[in-house]
Amino acid sequence: MTDLGPVLLYDGECGLCTRSVQFVLDHNGADDISFAALQSSIAAELCEPYGIDPTDLTSLVFIDAGKAYRMSDSTARIASHLDWPWRVGSNLRFIPRVVRDAGYRLVARHRLRLGFSKDACRLPTTEERARFLDL
Secondary structure (H helix, E strand, C coil): CCCCCCEEEECCCCCHHHHHHHHHHHHCCCCCEEEHHHHCHHHHHHHHHHHCCCCCCCCCCEEEEEEEHHHHHHHHHCCCCCCCCHHHHHHHHHHHHHHHHHHHHHHHHHHCCCCCHHHHHHCCCCCHHCCCCCC
């Protein structure tokens, strides 16, 4: 499990999270990011060395180059793996973390009211399924 490359761990029961995964699938042209639901045993194994509780579903977890990122740090780091123009989102890191994380928590807290239900999620293609560690 040590040489997986970047891995995005997400809440598999959250519509916003699964739409985020779909967005990354569509805009990660290098196809170098793998995925697993935080509810999976693989996520528990991946989180353990970083002291991250996989049952805490308040944030995406992005593991890249031997480091784990949460909240707005995960978003900025994910963006650095996306195609142009989405890669510009990596510049979020220049905004103070306290401000970024406040915005992240605000969206996370109201994600259901914003219309992000899991009902509208697409199924991954055969090629995309290979990037899911827990399928």
